[in-house]
Amino acid sequence: GAVVSQHPSWVICKSGTSVKIECRSLDFQATTMFWYRQFPKQSLMLMATSNEGSKATYEQGVEKDKFLINHASLTLSTLTVTSAHPEDSSFYICSARDGAGVLETQYFGPGTRLLVL
Amino acid sequence: GNSVTQMEGPVTLSEEAFLTINCTYTATGYPSLFWYVQYPGEGLQLLLKATKADDKGSNKGFEATYRKETTSFHLEKGSVQVSDSAVYFCALGGVTGANSKLTFGKGITLSVRP
Numbered sequence: 001g002a003v004v005s006q007h008p009s010w011v012i013c014k015s016g017t018s019v020k021i022e023c024r025s026l027d028f029q030a031t032t033m034f035w036y037r038q039f040p041k042q043s044l045m046l047m048a049t050s051n052e053g054s055k056a057t058y059e060q061g062v063e064k065d066k067f068l069i070n071h072a073s074l075t076l077s078t079l080t081v082t083s084a085h086p087e088d089s090s091f092y093i094c095s096a097r098d099g100a101g102v103l104e105t106q107y108f109g110p111g112t113r114l115l116v117l
Numbered sequence: 118g119n120s121v122t123q124m125e126g127p128v129t130l131s132e133e134a135f136l137t138i139n140c141t142y143t144a145t146g147y148p149s150l151f152w153y154v155q156y157p158g159e160g161l162q163l164l165l166k167a168t169k170a171d172d173k174g175s176n177k178g179f180e181a182t183y184r185k186e187t188t189s190f191h192l193e194k195g196s197v198q199v200s201d202s203a204v205y206f207c208a209l210g211g212v213t214g215a216n217s218k219l220t221f222g223k224g225i226t227l228s229v230r231p
Contacts, residue, residue: 004160032217043121043223044161044206093160097217106219108153108161 002028004096006109013084014117021079021112023094029074030096034106035067038091050077084116119144119220121207126225130197138192138225140181140207148209150174150183150190151219155204164192164205199229 003026013019023033032051036044048064050056050071058064066088068080077096081088091113095106124139142150149168153161165174170185179194190207204226210219 006160034218041223043221046218046220049218095161105163105166107163110158110160 002026002096002098002105002107004030004094004107004109006092006094006112008112009110010113010115012115012117015085016083019081019084019114021081021092021094021114023077023079023096023109025075025096025098025107028096028098028107030077030098031074032097033071033077034095034097035069035077035079036093036095038093038111044093047079081114084114086116089114089116119148119209121209121220121222123207123222123225127228128225129228129230131230132199133196134229136192136194136197136201136227138205138207138227140190140192140222142188142190142207142209144188144209144220150181151208151210152179152181152190152192153206153208153221155206155224157203161206197227197229199231202227202229 005024007022034049035047037047038044046059047062048056048058048069050069052071052074056069071077091111093111095108097106120143122141151166152164154164155161165176167174167183173182181190181192204224206224207222208219
């Protein structure tokens with residue numbers, strides 16, 4: 001089946017630093033990638049949708065200057081948390097859609113746990 | 118807007134017990150419905166889906182029927198195994214284009230005892 005990887009799987013950083021998270025589709029080309037945030041015992045919250053070669057579309061309430069998304073190729077999207085603060089600590093999950101077929105299934109990465117000290 | 122409501126968890130069952138996890142939704146139009154499963158330490162995996170009313174999705178012994186009249190998509194399995202221990206998410210979404218975003222329920226943790 002389709003595989004999506006994320007790197008790193010977990011990261012600890014100091015407040016004020018920036019952190020980059022990578023999301024890769026390993027065996028298919030992803031026309032669209034999604035970034036989610038998940039708080040403990042909460043649902044996945046969609047942060048933004050990115051299409052290869054164009055600007056990401058952010059959900060209401062998500063700061064685009066805070067969470068920079070780049071989808072430069074059909075197999076790679078990156079999320080950069082700029083000037084991270086403790087409240088940005090969370091579990092970040094990406095998904096990728098292959099665009100094939102009538103119903104376009106999303107394939108999810110294993111997630112990246114971010115802890116900002 | 119779209120929303121998904123799942124029953125409160127966690128759920129603990131003995132092996133071979135019958136499982137039902139309730140899911141109801143609110144949506145405009147005719148969404149597709151999904152169940153995703155997240156095993157410990159792994160990403161979400163699509164478990165099953167249904168794209169229209171009265172469709173039944175099934176996989177690995179799990180089933181769910183798209184009930185438009187009750188706006189529900191309850192997940193069932195006749196005999197659970199220890200390996201079914203995971204977090205289960207109900208979700209709804211459109212087919213393509215602007216409706217292709219997924220809306221998730223809060224998820225429910227299932228633990229199956231030997």
